[in-house]
Amino acid sequence: MTKFAIDFGTAVTKIFQLGSGNGIVLSEATCVTVDRGTREIRSLGDEAKKVLGKTADTDVIFPVYEGEIVDEALAGELLHYFFGKIGRKGFTEALFCVPCGCTKENRAKYLRVARDAGLSKVSFVEVPYLAALGMSVPVSESNPAFAIDIGAGKTSLAAFSFDGINAGLNMNVGGNNMDTSIIDHIAQTYNLKIGLSTAEKLKNTVGSLIPHDHQSYVVQGRDITSGKPRQVAVYSEDIVRPISVYVNLILEYAELILRKLPEEISATMCRSGIYLSGGVSAMPGLGDYVQGRLQMDAHVAEDPQMAVVLGGGRVLGNAALLDKLLMK
Template sequence: MLTRDIGIDLGTANVLIHVKGKGIVLNEPSVVAIDSKSNKVLTVGHEARRMVGRTPGNIEAIRPLKDGVIADFDITEAMLRYFLQKIGVKGLFTSPRILICCPANITSVERKAIIEAAEKSGGKKVALQEEPKVAAVGAGMDISQPSGNMVVDIGGGTTDIAVLSMNDIVTASSIKMAGDKFDYAIGNYIKNQYKLVIGDRTAEDVKMNIATVYPQGRQEQMDIRGRDMVSGLPRTITIHSEEIYTALAEPVSNIVMASKSVLERTPPELSADIIDRGIILTGGGALLHGLDKLLSDELKVPVLIAEDPMACVANGTGMMLENWDNYIN
C-alpha cells in the first residue's frame, strides 16, 4: 500500500484535512471534550463543540489551540490522532506524510511543538509551511513568479498578512487578532451596554448574521438571549448592525494597521504589482461583512475575497502535496 500524503490546516477554530487525490475529507471544530476526573477524551470535533458552555462540572470542552499555536500539547495530539483515525489514512504498516500549516512569525519552540504533535499522532514525515503562503496557493495565486502577491489570512486565532514572490515570503506579519477576538469584542460590548452575559456561540452567531465593519454597510437586527447580570435571570434583547460596527471598530483597526505596516515594508516594485493584482482575503474572517471594502478604502488597493476563503489553506496544502519536492525541502 502506498503512503498517503495529507495536508492539515490546524486552526484555532477548525481543523481541515486534505488527502492527496481525494480533496478535503474532514472539516471539524478544534474542540475536545474530556472528563476532568479521569482525564479521558470523551469526544472531539462537532460533538465536543455542542458541549461548549453546556456541560456538567466534570466534563470540560477544551480548545487546545490558542492564537494559532498549541496551548495544550497532549490534547492537541489526542485530537489529531482521533481525526487521522476517523479518516482512515493510517494503515497497519504505513504512516502518512503530513504537511501542516502554522502562522507566520511563530517561534522555533512553537514550530517544534506542532511537528512533534503531528509525529506523535501518526505522521511518518512532517513538514511545516507558513499559513499565508499556503493560503495564497489555495486561493489560486501564482506565487512562483518574480512578482508581488499579497494575502491577508484571517483565521480564528491569528491574522497572517504576507507579500509573496518566487515561492517565498518577502514581508509578513502575524497578529493575534482574528475571529475569536471579534467574538470577544461583541460579547464585551453587550455586557457593558446591556448588562447581559452571552456565550461564545451567541457572539459568533451575531458576528455571522448581522455584523458589519463598514459604515452603513448593513442594516439588520437580531434577538439574542443571555443572563441578566443584575437579576441573574434569562433575558432577551434586540441588537442592531450599527452597534456591532461600534463593537468591532477596535479589533478591525488592528488588522488595518498591520496590513499597512506590511505594505510599508514591501519593496516598491512589488508594491506596484499589488496595486495591479489587488490583495486577496482568505480565512473565515474574510466573510466578515464589509471588511473587503474597509481594507480597500484604507489601503488604497483593490481587495478581493477568495472563492472559498475558509478552505483556502486546506486546498493550498493539497496543491503543495502534488508538488511536494518543489515546495517542501
C-alpha cells in the same frame, strides 16, 4: 502512500486528502472536553464544541491557541481521532500549514503530535504561500503578492513571492477577540450577559461591514441586574464597533508593511491588490472595507476558511513547488 494537508487552526481543523477521495475530507472544531475531576477525555471535535458554556463538570479545551500547540497530549489525541474518522490506512505523508516564521521549537511540537497520531513523513509550509495557492493567485518567483489570513486566534500578514517573504508578521488577533469584545459590548449596551458561543453565532450571522446593514438576530442571555433570562434583537450596525476595532488594527499593520516594502514591490502590490482569507474574511463587506481603507483592490477567497488547506492540497500535488516552499 496517502498524503494529507492539515490546517490545525485555533478554532477549526481542516484536512485535505490527496489521491483517492481527493479534496477536503474534514472540517471540525479543534476542541476537546475533559472530565473536571479525572481529566479523562469526554468528547472531541464538533461534539466537544457543542458543550461550550453548557456543563459544570467538564472543561472545554482548545489545544491550539493563537496558532500554536499549547497542549500536546490533547492535540495528539484529537488528530488521532480525526484521522480515525477519515479512515487513514498505512503510511501517510502530512503537510502542516503553519504560521509565518513558525519556530523550530513549535515545529518540534507538531512533529511530536504527528508521531502520536501515527503520521509518518511530516513537512511544513507557511500560511501566506498556501492561502495564495488556495486562491489561485498568480504569484511566482518574480511576481509578488500581499495576503492577509484572519483566523480565530491570529492574523498573518505577508508580502511575498515564491522566492521568500519580503515582509510579514503574525498578530494574535482574530475572530475570538471579536467574540469577546461583542460580549462586553452587549453587556454595556443591553445590560445582558451572553456566552461565547452566542457571541460567535451573532458575529457569524449578522456581523457585517456593509454600511447601514440592518439584519437582526435574537440573542438569549441573562440580565446582569436581575439574573433572569432575557432576550434581545441585535442588529448588524450594533456590533460594527467591536468588530471594526480589530479589523482597523490589522489594517494599521498592513499599511506599515506596505510602507516598508521596496518601491518596485510596493508598486506591484498596489496593482495586484490584497488577498483575504481565513474564516473572518467571510464577513459581508470586509473586502470593500479593506479596499476603502487601503486604497487598493481587495480580493476575498471564494471559501475563505478553506483557502489555506486547499493551497496545502495543491502544493502536495506539486513536488518541485513543495520542495521550494517547505520550511527547512
